[in-house]
Amino acid sequence: MRGTDEHRNLELNQFQLDKEPMSLTFYGRANKTYKGGLNQRHISPKTIKHVFSDPKLFLIYEEYIQLVRMISTDENGSEPFYRRPLENKNNLKTFSKQCLGVNKLSKLMKSICEEGGLKGAFSNHSGKRTCATQLYQAGIQEQEIMGRTGHRSVQSVRKYKRPSGEMLEEISNVLEPPVKREKVEMEVSESTERMCSKSGCTGVTAYNNCVFEFKF
Incomplete structure (x- = not known):
C-alpha cells in the first residue's frame, strides 16, 4: 500500500x-x-x-x-x-x-529510514517500489509481482522495475563485441619485444601459436 x-x-x-x-x-x-x-x-x-x-x-x-x-x-x-x-x-x-493519525502515518517510512541511517528521499511509496524492484531483480514473473503489489496491469507494474548492477553488467557483456584473440596475442607479442629491446635480453621470450618438434 x-x-x-x-x-x-x-x-x-x-x-x-x-x-x-x-x-x-x-x-x-x-x-x-x-x-x-x-x-x-x-x-x-x-x-x-x-x-x-x-x-x-x-x-x-x-x-x-x-x-x-x-x-x-x-x-x-x-x-x-x-x-x-x-x-x-x-x-x-x-x-x-x-x-x-494521518500526518504520522504519512511520514512513517521517512522516519524509519532516518532512524536506520539510510540516506535519500523516502516516502510510503518507497516500500512499494522497493518490493516490485527486488522481486523483478530476483527473476519473479510479472504476474506474481502484480499479486503482491496489487497492480491490475502489466504496464503499471513495469514502471517500478529498476535493474540491478549485475543485470546491467550482464547486458553490457552481451551487447559488447568480444575482442578478437589474434589482436590480443599480437599486442602482447609486440609489447614483449619492446621490453626485450630495452633491456637487451636475447632469445625467444614469448611463443604464440607455435608447434614444437623434438627429435632424439
Missing part, C-alpha cells in the same frame, strides 16, 4: 497469523485499484500470504497483534491496526487505544 488513507483504514482483523507453517495472511479491501461495485464485480480484493523464513519477523507480528488485542474493545478486531506506542518506565511495550 502507498496511500495514507489505506494505512489509516487498516483494521486488526485483516491480518491472520498461522504457525504451521509460520505465515501471515493479509486480506485486502477497497483501495486505489479496487473500489468494488458493479464495474469491478469480476475482481476480488487481494489476499496475500507470506511464509516467513526468519522466525523473528513472525514473532514481531505476533507480539504486536497480541498487545493490540489486549486493548481492543471489539471481539471481531474491527479496529485500527496502527496504534500509538506508550512510554513506560519499566520498558514494557504498551500501546494506546488511540490510533496513529
